[in-house]
Amino acid sequence: MSLRRRKLDDERNESINVSPLIDVVFILLIFFIVSATFVSVPGVEIKRPDALTAESLKKNSVLFALSEKDEIFHAGKRVGLEEIPRLIEVASKNRPKPVVIQVDQWADAALMSEMVAKARGNAPSVSIATRKSQ
Amino acid sequence: MTAKRSNPNSEDLEINVSPLIDMVFILLIFFIVATSFVNEIGISPKHKDSTQTISDSPPLSFELTGSGRIMRNGALIQLSEIAPIVKTSSSGENQSVLVKVYPGARAGLATQVMDRALLGGAKAVKLSPMAR
Numbered sequence: 001m002s003l004r005r006r007k008l009d010d011e012r013n014e015s016i017n018v019s020p021l022i023d024v025v026f027i028l029l030i031f032f033i034v035s036a037t038f039v040s041v042p043g044v045e046i047k048r049p050d051a052l053t054a055e056s057l058k059k060n061s062v063l064f065a066l067s068e069k070d071e072i073f074h075a076g077k078r079v080g081l082e083e084i085p086r087l088i089e090v091a092s093k094n095r096p097k098p099v100v101i102q103v104d105q106w107a108d109a110a111l112m113s114e115m116v117a118k119a120r121g122n123a124p125s126v127s128i129a130t131r132k133s134q
Numbered sequence: 135m136t137a138k139r140s141n142p143n144s145e146d147l148e149i150n151v152s153p154l155i156d157m158v159f160i161l162l163i164f165f166i167v168a169t170s171f172v173n174e175i176g177i178s179p180k181h182k183d184s185t186q187t188i189s190d191s192p193p194l195s196f197e198l199t200g201s202g203r204i205m206r207n208g209a210l211i212q213l214s215e216i217a218p219i220v221k222t223s224s225s226g227e228n229q230s231v232l233v234k235v236y237p238g239a240r241a242g243l244a245t246q247v248m249d250r251a252l253l254g255g256a257k258a259v260k261l262s263p264m265a266r
Contacts, residue, residue, distance in 0.1 A: 022151065029158055032165035032169055033165055035169060036165050036168055036169045041172065049245040049246060050242075051176070051249040052250075052253055053252045054175040054176055054177055054249075055175060055176075055178075056173070056175055057175060057176050057178075059172065100176060102174075103245065105240060105241060105245070107240070107241040108237060108238065108239070109198060109239035109241045109243065110235045110236065110237040110238070111241075111263075112241045112244060112245075112261070113233075113235045113244070113261030113262060113263040114263045116261055117261070117262075117263070120180075126178070128176050128178075129175070131175065
C-alpha cells in the first residue's frame with residue numbers, strides 16, 4: 001500500500017457527519033426566531049416599588065421607564081410626556097399592545113399618573129412594573 | 135465495475151454544507167442576541183374586563199400629599215389602613231378607588247397605595263394628577 005493511498009483512506013474516515021449538527025442548529029434557530037419578540041427595553045436602571053398584588057404582566061408590551069430624576073425613557077432614549085401616545089402608536093403598529101411603565105420608587109407620583117393617563121388613550125391596558133415584596 | 139464507477143459520481147454530487155452551517159450559525163447567534171426575554175411582574179390599576187361594570191357610586195378617594203402623607207376625607211391615615219377601608223366600604227362588587235396625587239409625592243408610595251387598594255378588593259384604581 002502506498003503512502004498516498006493510506007492518507008486518502010484516513011481522511012475519508014476522519015470526516016465528521018454533520019447532519020445531526022445541522023438538525024440541532026436548525027431547531028435552535030427556529031426556536032429563537034419564533035420566540036423573538038424584539039421588545040425594546042427603556043435602558044435605564046429602575047428601582048421598582050414593592051407590591052403585594054403583583055402578577056405576571058403580558059410579555060409583548062410597550063415599555064416606558066420613569067427614572068429617579070423624573071425623566072421618561074423609551075427604547076434607550078429620553079422622551080417627553082407629550083410623545084407617549086405617538087410612541088405607543090408607532091410601537092404597536094396595527095395591533096394594540098399593552099403598556100408597561102417601569103417606575104422608580106423615588107420618581108414623582110404626579111408625573112407617573114400623567115404618564116398612565118396619556119398611555120391609557122392608546123393602549124388596551126396600562127400596568128406598573130413592581131417587584132414582589134418579601 | 136459499474137458500482138465502482140457510481141461511487142465517485144455520488145461523491146461529486148455531495149453538497150458542501152460548510153457555508154450553510156456558517157450562515158445558520160450567524161442567524162442563530164443573531165436571534166439569540168436579539169431576543170430579550172422581558173418578564174415583568176406588576177400591578178394593573180384597571181382591570182380590563184371590569185371597565186364597563188364599575189358601579190356608578192362615587193369612588194373612594196384617597197389623597198396623596200406632596201409631603202408623602204395619605205389623607206382620606208381630610209384625616210391622615212396609614213398605608214395599612216387602606217385595605218380595610220376599601221374592604222368595609224365596598225359598595226357591591228365593583229368598587230373603584232380614586233387616588234389624587236399631588237406633585238412631590240413619591241411614585242413608590244403611590245404604587246403601594248394602589249397595591250393596598252387592589253388588595254382590599256378594589257376592581258379599578260384611578261390615579262388623578264392634581265395641579266399644584
